[in-house]
Amino acid sequence: MNSFSGKQRESVLQASEHERYDVIIIGGGITGAGIALDATTRGLKTALFEMQDFAAGTSSRSTKLIHGGLRYLKQFEIKLVADVGKERAIVYENGPHVTTPEWMLLPIYKGGTFGKFSTSIGLRLYDFLAGVKRYERRKMLNRKETLNKAPLLKKEGLLGGGYYVEYRTDDARLTIEVVKKAVEQGAQAVNYTKVESLLYEDEKVSGVVVKDLVTGKEYKVLAKRVINATGPWVDQIREIDGSKENKTLKLTKGVHIVIDQKKFPLKQAIYYDTKDGRMVFAIPREGKTYVGTTDTFYQDDLASPTVTKEDCDYLITTIHDMFPKVKLTLVDIESSWAGLRPLIHEDGKNPSEISRKDEIWQSKSGLITIAGGKLTGFRKMAEQVVDTMIESLDKEQDMPLGTCKTKNLPISGGDVGGSKDYKQFLAKKTRQLLKYDLDKMTADKLVRLYGSNIDRIIDYMKEDDSNAPKTDLPLYVQAMLLYSLEHEMTLNPLDFFVRRTGSLYFDINWVLTFKKQVTSYIASYYRWSNQTKSCYENSLDQVLGESRIAPLDRTIIKIR
């Protein structure tokens, strides 16, 4: 059985007590995942512990764009834009199945934040800083061309638009694919394991005490170095280390809402100005339009930030202002999510003004903390963290540990011949899947979801596994589920519906159709008691409810 199967967790944890790792990473968001991949491919013995599911923190709650952060140009963050902008192309090349180019329209209005001239210059600078390929460089559109692309836009005061490329991703899947690649290369990664405390030897951090939140068992795991990649939680780990000093985190909450295309038939991704001087994305995706984000300071529960009625009202108002023909009420929100930006505190700045840059801090005990940053820059951040760590490790090792190897390394599912051959790959595998009685849309969706791992899904559809629980799920859903149980450490229905398939956000009907059978299947697979099963059923229903109706009056709307 694969070492990244849910059934292997306990034996991996037991074995970890007898190891001494080169590095332990705390946190399985995109930052920790990237560090695990970088470290393991440089030959370091690597372990990663994640207290929730992989990506369950901020890394499944972003705007889901691999982007250079055009708006940071307004704040003159030239280096950030250049670094992150260049990384876009690398992330795309190494995982074209989870990253898709998306032309973005920036409408220009009389009296708006961006003038025609400044947009033209800004976008040209952006192309230059991000090293954008010739055919993806910005175009300036006149008023008519802008309205042709986005007829729903407010006409009054419209002067034209800037048209440029960003990349759309599924943040949680990107994270999972990076973790899977790290595991394939030799790292150990376990979800639902919380680092409760740190171990020390001669006042230097020498390991962690980690608790398996599934069984309640604790393990002492030793390592030469420990990295704190816990995003919004980094100060909590620094507190355990007694090193929360100088700079600290400031968290801001960002909310997105999802609306069906029947209600908000947007065909073109738009990045628009709001009346309070902020910028909001509206992005068409899989028959839906999602809109976000808000940006407000946050101090509440870190694990489950919620979407409030005020958040939804704010976003709906911005939609009404920019797309006057669209008429929405809270009832039209199909799903939503809220995430926390782990930003580095800057005195006197409002949420949108605080820099998104990352920093590496090393405490007296040797604990390395990575704070801030963006999804897009994860590979580069990982390179910098591992470089920092290696400087000191090299002195202890017999051999130098070498340089970063991830620039040209496809992530799991990314062996599709690069972006150049991806279209061909997609068409070929989609045709192959059609033989299994799938419609074209589902086949296409599956290939995009799994990339080169689609062959494993096809194997599962072919195999008649007598050990697999009996089910009346469609063959392809069963194959997806088995793959996620055996190769992606899915432990419960939420892992599957939220972070392995993204369906809870973008295909709520699919979740409602299969949630019962999927839960029963997982229950048989792990031999859950009835009590455990009903616990997971309830938590799925609660998240479904919160995602869809938290901001609404629960007496009016009931989940179908």
Ligand code: FAD
């Ligand atoms: P997280 O994903 O939060 O991971 C940290 C993990 O550490 C968590 O999963 C947590 O459970 C775990 N952990 C904490 N304590 C412990 C412990 N004691 N033991 C074990 N595990 C622990 N960036 C972009 O590039 N593009 C975007 O479009 C974009 N949009 C965004 C929109 C919003 C609303 C927000 C909030 C952020 C956005 N970002 C975007 C930024 C990006 O999402 C984050 O920078 C990134 O996801 C942070 O990843 P992380 O791994 O550092 O943190």
